[in-house]
Structure formats: C-alpha cells, structure tokens
Amino acid sequence: MTETSRLWPCAIQGLIAAGGLLLWFVVTQSGEVSPLFLPAPDAVVNAWVALVRSDEFWPAVGVTLTTIAAAYILAAVAGLLTGWLITRSPLLTRAFEPLVSGIFAIPITLFFPLFILLFGIGQESKLAYGAVYGFFPVALNTIAGFAHVDRRLVDAARCMGLSRFGLFRHVLLPAASPVIFTGLRVGFFICFASVLGGEAIASAAGIGHNIALSAELFEPARMYAWIVCVVAAALVLTALVSTIERRFRDS
Amino acid sequence: MAAISVRAVSHSFGLPGKQNRIAALKNVSFDVAPGEFVTILGPSGCGKSTLLNMVGGLLSPSEGAVQVDGTPVLQPLPERIAYVFQESTLFPWYTVEENFAILLRCRDVPRSEWRTRTLAALTSVGMQDFAGHYPKQLSVGMRQRINLARGIASDTDILLMDEPFAALDEQSRMVLGEDLSALLGRTGKTILFVTHSLAEAVFLSDRILVLSARPGRVKATVAVNEPHPRPPDFMLTSDFSELRNQCYALLRDEIRLAMAEAVA
Ligand SMILES: Nc1ncnc2c1ncn2[C@@H]1O[C@H](COP(=O)(O)OP(=O)(O)OP(=O)(O)O)[C@@H](O)[C@H]1O
Numbered sequence: 001m002t003e004t005s006r007l008w009p010c011a012i013q014g015l016i017a018a019g020g021l022l023l024w025f026v027v028t029q030s031g032e033v034s035p036l037f038l039p040a041p042d043a044v045v046n047a048w049v050a051l052v053r054s055d056e057f058w059p060a061v062g063v064t065l066t067t068i069a070a071a072y073i074l075a076a077v078a079g080l081l082t083g084w085l086i087t088r089s090p091l092l093t094r095a096f097e098p099l100v101s102g103i104f105a106i107p108i109t110l111f112f113p114l115f116i117l118l119f120g121i122g123q124e125s126k127l128a129y130g131a132v133y134g135f136f137p138v139a140l141n142t143i144a145g146f147a148h149v150d151r152r153l154v155d156a157a158r159c160m161g162l163s164r165f166g167l168f169r170h171v172l173l174p175a176a177s178p179v180i181f182t183g184l185r186v187g188f189f190i191c192f193a194s195v196l197g198g199e200a201i202a203s204a205a206g207i208g209h210n211i212a213l214s215a216e217l218f219e220p221a222r223m224y225a226w227i228v229c230v231v232a233a234a235l236v237l238t239a240l241v242s243t244i245e246r247r248f249r250d251s
Numbered sequence: 252m253a254a255i256s257v258r259a260v261s262h263s264f265g266l267p268g269k270q271n272r273i274a275a276l277k278n279v280s281f282d283v284a285p286g287e288f289v290t291i292l293g294p295s296g297c298g299k300s301t302l303l304n305m306v307g308g309l310l311s312p313s314e315g316a317v318q319v320d321g322t323p324v325l326q327p328l329p330e331r332i333a334y335v336f337q338e339s340t341l342f343p344w345y346t347v348e349e350n351f352a353i354l355l356r357c358r359d360v361p362r363s364e365w366r367t368r369t370l371a372a373l374t375s376v377g378m379q380d381f382a383g384h385y386p387k388q389l390s391v392g393m394r395q396r397i398n399l400a401r402g403i404a405s406d407t408d409i410l411l412m413d414e415p416f417a418a419l420d421e422q423s424r425m426v427l428g429e430d431l432s433a434l435l436g437r438t439g440k441t442i443l444f445v446t447h448s449l450a451e452a453v454f455l456s457d458r459i460l461v462l463s464a465r466p467g468r469v470k471a472t473v474a475v476n477e478p479h480p481r482p483p484d485f486m487l488t489s490d491f492s493e494l495r496n497q498c499y500a501l502l503r504d505e506i507r508l509a510m511a512e513a514v515a
C-alpha cells in the first residue's frame with residue numbers, strides 16, 4: 001500500500017460520520033420524529049455543555065471508570081492465570097477448553113439479578129458482573145494461545161537446552177501473545193459494556209445509571225449527552241488499547 | 252564405545268489395538284562410531300524422522316533402547332546433540348541473529364562472541380547478509396540453510412540432520428555437501444543424516460543404512476571407504492556410481508512397496 005492510499009479509509013470514516021450527523025439534523029428538522037426520542041443536535045450540544053459543567057458529572061464518570069478498571073484488572077489477572085495453569089497439562093486443556101467456551105456461550109446477563117442479590121445495588125455488583133463476563137474471553141484465548149504452540153518449535157527449543165523460563169520467555173509467550181492480546185482486548189470491551197449495562201439496569205451511581213435516569217425523567221437531550229460521553233470514551237479507549245498492543249508487539 | 256547405539260528399537264504410533272495404530276519401525280539396530288558419518292536412506296514414511304527423534308531424546312521407543320556414549324537417552328541432551336529438523340525451526344518472532352543468540356546463550360557462549368560466531372556460521376552457508384531479517388522474509392531454501400548453520404553452531408559432538416538440504420537446488424546441495432564433508436574432516440563430528448538423495452548419501456557418508464518400507468527395518472548397510480574431506484571429483488569416479496547404483500537397487504523395491512501400500 002502506498003502512503004496516499006492510507007488516507008482513504010480515514011476519508012471514508014469521516015464521510016460516514018458527517019453523513020450520520022447530517023441525517024440526524026435533517027430528521028430532527030423535518031419534525032417527523034418526536035424530540036422525545038431524538039432531540040436536535042444543538043439541543044444535545046447544549047445539554048452536554050450543561051452536563052459537563054454540573055457537579056454530578058465527574059463523580060459519575062469517576063465511579064464508572066474505577067469500576068471498569070477494577071473489573072478488568074480482576075478479569076485479566078484471573079483469566080491469564082487460569083489459562084496458563086490449565087494449559088500446563090494436556091489433560092486439563094482438553095477437559096477445560098470446551099467447558100470455558102461453553103460457559104462463555106451462555107448469556108451471563110441472565111445471571112445479573114443474582115449479582116444484585118449477592119453484592120447489592122452498589123458498584124460491587126457491577127464490578128463482579130464485569131469481572132466475571134470479562135474473565136471468559138481472556139481465559140479462553142489464553143488457553144488457545146498456549147495450547148496450540150507449534151510442537152516443533154518447542155522440540156527445537158528443548159534440543160537447544162532452553163531452560164523452563166527460557167522456553168516460556170522465548171517460545172511459548174511470543175507464540176501465544178497475539179491470541180492472548182485478542183482475548184485481553186475483547187475482555188476489556190466486554191468489561192466496559194457490562195459495567196455500563198449493569199449500571200443502566202440496576203444501580204445507584206455511574207454513567208449507566210444516569211443514562212437510564214435521564215430516560216425515565218424524559219430528558220432525552222441529557223441522555224444523549226451522556227451517550228456522547230460514552231462514545232467518546234469508547235473511541236479514546238480503542239485508540240489507547242491498539243497503541244498499547246502495538247507497543248508490546250514491537251518490543 | 253559407540254557414540255550412538257540403537258538397540259532392537261521398534262516403535263508404533265497410536266494406542267495398541269486401535270485401527271489407526273501404525274508400526275513405524277521394527278527391530279532396528281545399529282551403532283555409530285565417534286566421528287562417523289552415517290546416512291539413513293529409505294522410502295518416505297518408513298520412520299527416518301521417528302528414528303532421529305528417538306536419538307534426539309524427543310520420543311521414547313515402544314521397544315528397545317537408544318544410548319548415547321553408553322548412557323540411555325531419556326530426554327534431549329543439548330550438551331551432546333544438536334538436531335537440525337526436517338523443516339526450519341527458526342523462531343518466527345526473532346530475527347536470524349536473535350535466533351542464534353538464543354542458541355549461543357544456551358551454549359554458555361560469552362555475549363561478546365555472539366556476533367562473530369553468528370556471522371561465521373551464516374557465512375558458511377552464504378547467508379551473512381541476512382542477520383537482521385525475520386524468517387518470513389526469507390525463501391524456504393534460505394531458511395533451511397540458516398537452520399543448518401544454527402545446528403552446526405551448536406558445536407556439539409553429535410549432529411542429527413533430517414534432510415537439511417531438501418529445499419535446496421541441486422547445485423547448492425552439492426556445494427553445501429562439500430562444505431559439510433570438509434567440516435567433518437576437520438572437526439570429527441559424529442553425524443546421523445537423513446536424505447532422499449542417493450548422490451548426497453554416497454558423497455557424504457562413511458556408512459549408509461538402507462531402511463525398508465514401513466515398518467522400517469535395516470535392509471542393508473553400504474560402506475563408503477573414502478576419507479574426508481572428499482573432493483568433488485569423487486563424484487566422477489566409478490566407485491561412486493557403483494555405490495550409488497547399489498543403493499538405488501536396494502531402495503527401488505522398497506519404494507514400490509511403500510507406494511503400493513499408499514495406493515491400497
Ligand atoms: N506423531 C505421530 N503420530 C502418528 N503417526 C506418526 C507420527 N509421526 C509419524 N507417524 C507415522 O510414522 C511413520 C513414519 O514417520 P516418519 O516421519 O518417521 O517418516 P519419514 O521416514 O521421516 O518420512 P519422510 O521421508 O517423508 O520424512 C509414518 O507412516 C507416519 O504416518
């Protein structure tokens with residue numbers, strides 16, 4: 001690919017975003033859609049400015065981000081550890097790989113009420129819910145990554161006399177890391193989505209709670225203002241995650 | 252004492268009684284003396300790689316025993332044996348030079364010597380300009396040459412080589428074969444070699460073991476009484492073509508057998 005052709009995907013993305021905004025504007029101007037469902041862009045912008053200036057904005061953002069971070073750290077550490085330990089034995093791998101992927105196929109959302117019962121309406125239930133949901137993709141990909149390392153490379157390493165740690169550091173980890181990274185990324189966005197979703201369903205604080213509350217109070221502009229914040233956060237986090245991933249892969 | 256001693260080795264893959272159980276080797280015995288170059292010749296699938304894996308300590312035989320320097324082989328012996336695999340086993344996430352660094356670190360070579368040792372090994376296979384390349388940036392033949400150079404750089408007394416020249420063109424094979432013969436004359440390494448090329452087998456070996464179709468048995472042993480290093484002119488002698496024809500005669504029936512079985 002040449003330098004100029006790299007600009008095309010960005011141009012297309014920009015065009016789609018601009019088209020979406022235009023559509024939003026035209027639809028709200030036409031009066032066909034009730035402003036209760038979709039307020040005009042300028043109303044949302046005004047609501048957003050008011051929201052960011054309000055006293056409740058940063059505390060809500062702080063609560064949600066802390067919960068996401070804590071849930072993700074738990075999910076990642078537990079997932080990596082579990083995946084590594086299971087793949088230490090071919091027997092355990094064969095027993096657990098289908099088990100873990102089977103559980104991941106169940107919509108864990110169904111158990112959300114149970115999390116509320118166990119951990120209460122506070123952030124703990126959202127933390128636990130996000131951590132459990134995020135755990136599975138991390139564990140699953142860690143198992144897949146370590147279990148399917150090219151046998152011949154491991155044999156070659158053993159014949160060269162690599163130590164157990166050397167084998168891990170120079171063969172197993174580099175071989176497994178692309179797959180593990182995918183798991184970590186998917187796990188992150190699942191944590192992000194489940195904490196916000198959990199907050200929207202049953203919570204007393206956080207961004208998700210405020211989105212649900214705004215809807216209940218018939219304040220659509222405010223609800224969309226919050227959603228704009230979530231979209232912005234998602235974009236920033238996506239960029240951040242891919243930067244970290246690239247850094248790690250290059251080293 | 253023999254450097255490598257293979258005693259009544261049989262091997263089968265798969266669980267006993269299962270339909271997919273395959274007898275790969277049957278009652279194979281031979282010795283390799285220190286400094287000797289022994290080639291295993293045999294039809295595809297007759298168990299050559301399996302045999303090398305056993306000597307390399309990666310596989311234990313169903314029956315029989317393998318000894319190196321009089322000690323049973325129970326695991327890889329990196330101090331004693333280097334193994335050049337049939338396909339390149341360079342680590343794809345490391346450059347050629349980093350691949351060598353992993354090996355040299357294992358061999359306790361001081362870091363200051365890594366670069367010179369790596370370049371010397373690469374030069375011996377004509378790959379000195381590719382130290383900074385990743386394996387996937389190289390052709391199959393280039394990777395195989397580097398794989399071979401890495402095996403030799405291990406600097407062990409015993410070298411196991413599984414078709415190290417298979418992906419190379421005939422001319423490169425010949426040149427590298429001459430180099431290998433020279434190296435052998437100089438360092439006195441013990442080499443157990445697998446090839447499909449009759450000319451290569453005769454040119455390099457002190458002794459050729461011809462294996463039968465699967466399950467592999469030692470069908471015949473052909474001795475090549477010609478000192479190392481061997482000049483390329485050796486290939487033009489009548490001795491050479493006679494030995495080559497002898498090997499071919501021994502092999503062709505086995506190859507037909509192997510192919511007939513594959514079709515059936
Ligand atoms: N891990 C394995 N599991 C089951 N069967 C195997 C395994 N490895 C080898 N075999 C079988 O054992 C036989 C011998 O295999 P091997 O790789 O030793 O043959 P080879 O002589 O090296 O063949 P080639 O010249 O094609 O490399 C083959 O028939 C193969 O199907």
Ligand SMILES: [Mg+2]
Pocket residue numbers: 299300301337413
């Ligand atoms: Mg083979």
